[in-house]
Amino acid sequence: MSTPEVRRRPGGRSARVRAAVLDATLELLLAHGLEGLKVAEVADRAGVHETSIYRRWGNRENLLIDALLDASEQLRVPDTGNLRDDLTAYARDLAAFLATPVGHALERTLAVAGDDPDTQRARDRYWTSRSERSCRMVVRAVERGELPDTVDPRLVVEMLVSPVHFRVVLTREPVDDQMPVRLVDALLRGVAAR
Amino acid sequence: MSTPEVRRRPGGRSARVRAAVLDATLELLLAHGLEGLKVAEVADRAGVHETSIYRRWGNRENLLIDALLDASEQLRVPDTGNLRDDLTAYARDLAAFLATPVGHALERTLAVAGDDPDTQRARDRYWTSRSERSCRMVVRAVERGELPDTVDPRLVVEMLVSPVHFRVVLTREPVDDQMPVRLVDALLRGVAAR
Numbered sequence: 001m002s003t004p005e006v007r008r009r010p011g012g013r014s015a016r017v018r019a020a021v022l023d024a025t026l027e028l029l030l031a032h033g034l035e036g037l038k039v040a041e042v043a044d045r046a047g048v049h050e051t052s053i054y055r056r057w058g059n060r061e062n063l064l065i066d067a068l069l070d071a072s073e074q075l076r077v078p079d080t081g082n083l084r085d086d087l088t089a090y091a092r093d094l095a096a097f098l099a100t101p102v103g104h105a106l107e108r109t110l111a112v113a114g115d116d117p118d119t120q121r122a123r124d125r126y127w128t129s130r131s132e133r134s135c136r137m138v139v140r141a142v143e144r145g146e147l148p149d150t151v152d153p154r155l156v157v158e159m160l161v162s163p164v165h166f167r168v169v170l171t172r173e174p175v176d177d178q179m180p181v182r183l184v185d186a187l188l189r190g191v192a193a194r
Numbered sequence: 195m196s197t198p199e200v201r202r203r204p205g206g207r208s209a210r211v212r213a214a215v216l217d218a219t220l221e222l223l224l225a226h227g228l229e230g231l232k233v234a235e236v237a238d239r240a241g242v243h244e245t246s247i248y249r250r251w252g253n254r255e256n257l258l259i260d261a262l263l264d265a266s267e268q269l270r271v272p273d274t275g276n277l278r279d280d281l282t283a284y285a286r287d288l289a290a291f292l293a294t295p296v297g298h299a300l301e302r303t304l305a306v307a308g309d310d311p312d313t314q315r316a317r318d319r320y321w322t323s324r325s326e327r328s329c330r331m332v333v334r335a336v337e338r339g340e341l342p343d344t345v346d347p348r349l350v351v352e353m354l355v356s357p358v359h360f361r362v363v364l365t366r367e368p369v370d371d372q373m374p375v376r377l378v379d380a381l382l383r384g385v386a387a388r
Contacts, residue, residue: 111305127365162356171321190384194342
């Protein structure tokens with residue numbers, strides 16, 4: 001059992017170092033692009049040793065994903081009290097986030113990232129965190145009786161966000177303002193509904 | 195008006211050259227990966243001048259997309275007489291295709307491809323062709339009275355294929371055998387159905 005002060009100081013310094021490194025990563029990523037990002041420059045800008053970065057993050061991709069995960073927390077999960085509004089707002093916010101330089105870099109990083117164990121762990125951590133947060137919209141709707149309790153929250157969220165990611169990463173077709181509404185309508189009522 | 199013989203010969207040669215170049219591109223892509231593919235080597239293997247390739251395809255990405263588009267025609271659009279079966283089979287075949295080396299290369303190429311006019315045109319051509327072919331499943335279902343005629347075929351297809359692409363490109367979660375069935379069920383009946 002350490003004293004509060006001892007507990008706070010290493011935690012505080014560690015958190016500050018982490019924030020400085022992640023901020024530096026994001027700034028350099030936006031300035032030089034994905035390929036131009038160098039761990040040595042991140043270390044320089046954050047005022048830490050390059051070896052400390054490798055010790056903590058393992059590799060460049062892992063660091064990148066962590067920085068982008070951190071940035072993606074600006075993507076809020078709405079809680080309007082109504083499932084349709086929650087899902088529509090979330091799809092809209094996601095499209096807007098993915099259109100920003102950070103969101104765009106995030107998608108490209110995730111799409112090209114390899115399959116070595118470190119990167120795989122970072123990627124899994126990213127999607128697990130995103131999925132857990134967004135599934136809350138569905139869980140709350142089940143609690144309110146808006147959805148049957150047999151529904152699979154992950155399937156609902158996957159069907160909601162996939163078409164948005166699909167356009168941003170693959171077809172590059174813009175997500176117009178009506179798309180989230182039509183998507184949520186089809187998702188809730190089914191396309192066979194008359 | 196040219197004679198049939200004159201028409202046939204340039205067309206035949208042109209088609210043969212095209213096929214040889216696209217085959218060579220695909221073989222080298224699978225052998226050396228996306229980054230290792232060189233237009234000079236493609237020209238060598240296909241027995242044509244490098245300049246002819248640039249004249250016809252404009253750039254390396256365009257050539258790549260064309261080769262992959264050609265290969266993706268092995269992805270057949272089913273016609274079982276029943277929408278649910280068509281969509282389920284198509285989602286399954288798509289997942290299987292994207293798991294092959296060619297399918298995997300296709301996704302990565304499309305995900306990292308830039309936004310210059312040539313590449314944009316090649317990408318648009320690819321997705322327009324894919325979309326037109328797969329929309330036929332939905333159009334036939336409307337004609338059979340399985341779907342209301344107010345349905346948007348492109349939205350249905352987009353909602354069907356996006357979760358499969360999303361897993362392959364972004365989350366890298368495997369598409370298990372049950373996923374296409376659950377996806378199609380949710381898409382047709384809606385997730386709010388009891």
